[in-house]
Amino acid sequence: xxxxxxxxxxxxxxxxxxxxxxxxxxxxxxxxxxxxxxxxxxxxxxxxxxxxxxxxxxxxxxxxxxxxxxxxxxxxxxxxxxxxxxxxxxxxxxxxxxxxxxxxxxxxxxxxxxxxxxxxxxxxxxxxxxxxxxxxxxxxxxxxxxxxxxxxxxxxxxxxxxxxxxxxxxxxxxxxxxxxxxxxxxxxxxxxxxxxxxxxxxxxxxxxxxxxxxxxxxxxxxxxxxxxxxxxxxxxxxxxxxxxxxxxxxxxxxxxxxxxxxxxxx
Ligand code: OOG
Ligand code: NI
Numbered sequence: 001x002x003x004x005x006x007x008x009x010x011x012x013x014x015x016x017x018x019x020x021x022x023x024x025x026x027x028x029x030x031x032x033x034x035x036x037x038x039x040x041x042x043x044x045x046x047x048x049x050x051x052x053x054x055x056x057x058x059x060x061x062x063x064x065x066x067x068x069x070x071x072x073x074x075x076x077x078x079x080x081x082x083x084x085x086x087x088x089x090x091x092x093x094x095x096x097x098x099x100x101x102x103x104x105x106x107x108x109x110x111x112x113x114x115x116x117x118x119x120x121x122x123x124x125x126x127x128x129x130x131x132x133x134x135x136x137x138x139x140x141x142x143x144x145x146x147x148x149x150x151x152x153x154x155x156x157x158x159x160x161x162x163x164x165x166x167x168x169x170x171x172x173x174x175x176x177x178x179x180x181x182x183x184x185x186x187x188x189x190x191x192x193x194x195x196x197x198x199x200x201x202x203x204x205x206x207x208x209x210x211x212x213x214x215x216x217x218x219x220x221x222x223x224x225x226x227x228x229x230x231x232x233x234x235x236x237x238x239x240x241x242x243x244x245x246x247x248x249x250x251x252x253x254x255x256x257x258x259x260x261x262x263x264x265x266x
Pocket of ligand 2: 042165259
């Protein structure tokens with residue numbers, strides 16, 4: 001467990017930048033030299049007792065976070081929860097999802113169990129767990145079998161435990177007032193956006209608008225060779241005020257469903 005929130009987020013950011021070099025360029029493009037506030041950071045896992053959502057969440061609960069919303073993604077066989085810091089409104093929100101293994105094929109389950117058998121029980125309690133990557137060896141052949149059934153499972157097998165994306169709080173950017181402006185700046189600079197469900201997911205009516213880049217790529221070493229695959233992406237979120245005047249802090253399942261596809265291979 002980490003003793004400070006800043007220390008944990010710094011370590012997550014450094015790990016994320018190695019796989020997502022475009023995030024640093026975009027950070028400069030949007031921040032124009034000023035600090036950027038993170039709306040949220042997201043993680044992926046399997047709903048296996050060894051590494052389930054709760055094991056990841058524990059690292060945030062000890063740092064003052066509490067559980068907030070929950071979300072269901074039936075077609076993708078995912079379940080997610082989001083967490084907010086109890087007292088620090090500037091602390092990034094945390095979104096953690098897990099693949100519901102019992103709903104997946106016996107073939108997928110067998111590959112994942114083979115990976116998880118290699119995981120030391122003590123891993124999830126270690127301070128670096130949330131940016132420890134893949135504690136397993138998996139073959140490219142198994143990766144491809146996972147990919148046939150679940151893009152999420154395949155990404156997780158290749159990249160493991162780390163921030164899957166950071167998210168710029170567009171509300172806090174001084175040079176950009178809308179997500180359209182952010183998206184135009186990104187496209188003009190040559191970045192590819194996730195267009196699944198439209199470039200902008202959500203609307204003022206649901207109090208949240210989101211867009212994201214398509215993931216960068218990285219070379220992944222499998223037990224039987226290397227492959228270049230989508231790594232991590234950068235997201236942009238604009239939040240709207242609730243009737244009481246405070247900003248909406250939740251997520252929108254229909255939008256999140258499309259954001260997951262930012263790491264799709266095709
Ligand atoms: C999470 C996708 C959902 C959001 O902000 O709605 C999400 C993921 O890709 O792991 O980040
Ligand atoms: Ni997100």
